Amino acid sequence: MGLKRENFRMVGKLGVIVLGMFCFGYALVPIYRAICEMTGINVLALGDRQIPGATPKTSPNTQIDTSRSITVEFDANARGPWMFKPAVTSIQVHPGELATVMYEFQNVQNRTMSAQAIPSYAPMQAGSHFNKLECFCFSQYTLAPGEKKQWPVAFVIDPKLSKDVTTITLSYTFFEVGGKTPPAPVAAASVREPGA
Template sequence: MKTDTWTFAAALRRDNLHLVGKLVVVTALMFGFGYALVPLYRAICTALGVNVLSLSERAHAVRAEDVKNTQIDYSRSIEIEFDANSRGPWEFSPATKHLTVHPGELTTVMYEFRNVQNRTMSAQAIPSYAPKQATAHFNKLECFCFNEYTLQPGESKRWQVVFVIDPKLPKDVKTITLSYTFFEVAGKGVKKTAAVPPSSHSLKGSAS
């Protein structure tokens, strides 16, 4: 009886280790896939000869005339949360973490970026939205995500995002998170210069 119990326990441990191993592999593959998305986007842009990222964002852009003709829905308040992620050794953050807006209300927020490296770099931001159903209703008139930017060593920038929430946003959506991931454009901006102390530069306050 003890032998049977020991055999069963050993088999159970072996199965558990097998399962853990599979989960580790799946987790590693998912992480690798997520990390590879940015280079994949870049490869598509290079192959097509267009900036796919900018085009997809411009598809959600609206005109100032359209905003003027939109009535503000003061009966609803939407909480907007702003987030920033950096894919590289630089500083990137929203000047405002969150604010409350009304659908149809034109709003401007700022994002701050600083190249802390000792070389020139070119970079671009990819936005994402949560929940997903808010994506089509988060309309931007102006956004730094439309373009690539080249920054000198130690150079700082302040970029504005001008947006309006479509009043047709589903009633059950009360909070929207706008998150930007800023990544370096491969093969550009490789010129090196003398190191720049982090404390020797401040934000210039210029919008691009």
Template sequence: MESRDQDNGASIRKLNVQMLGKLLVIAVLMFGFGYALVPVYKKICEVIGVNILTPKDVTVEDVKNTQIDKSRTITIEFDANAQGPWRFRPTVASMQVHPGEMAQVMYEVVNTQERNIDAQAIPSYAPQQATPYFKKMECFCFKQQTLGPNEAKQMPVVFFIDPALPKDVKTITLSYTFFEIGGPGKKSS
């Protein structure tokens, strides 16, 4: 009887060791599958052209914007209003662009005070119907600006005009109001 219990115990241990081996193999395979999933997914996406996570190097010559409407020219006028202790102006009064064409204009601001100033710019457009068609890629108006004492900054606006702009719009005015946040009594960092 005792020998049978020992045989059963040995056979249960043997089965447990086999089960542990199988579970370890499954765990290693699952880890390997999870580890390999990301590169396999990237490769599949690259091959079928969906959700490309690893774009190839592209040169300027490779990029051809077919959305530029060269048959139309829009005049963009630039305006600046200062509500605070500084000088604020665009570096050019106007420019002409084709709808869909990327363009850049610089605005210049000079803090005339002996203290730091926190400021923000708010854009407005005329005619108002042009607002949804004026697409800014980069703009100093996206975030608050901090100007040191007597500091001057050149701040870019990179934009394009959506080709869907109504045909009757020939001129757009981009105007910024630059104002101090917190006022002169606020302690700036």
């Protein structure tokens, strides 16, 4: 009889644990939404620029600083024999506004290659205020000979960016991963040992 009672208690405890896990999992979605809205990483809450296929929003984004505009210039550098360029060379955006720019890439070689891009910013202080929500630089890509792709860069400039900054240059260097293209040269500082 004692063993049966212990089994019922164990089943009861396990049932409470399962119910608690279900409730926690069910609550994660609204918790995640609340955190995204508070931190400003929710794409739908960041900008009201029309995105093709998107439904219009009912309320404007109050995080956009319409009192100023920033020119964002786009640059592309290829470390290898392929074509890589932005669809536009520059755009004007308000801080807090969601913007998307396409980059074009084509493997002009007669072999398959894998590559990745590394971003850089000028001025350097802009890097911490340039929030990319979608970027091809997050992944490596493999392209067949002659294959052409277009990739988006969706970004928001933090309104906390200094008002002195009126132009930001976003530059990408696209390089082959594990391929035949040598890495970019790195300037090495010569170190002299004492007594040399």
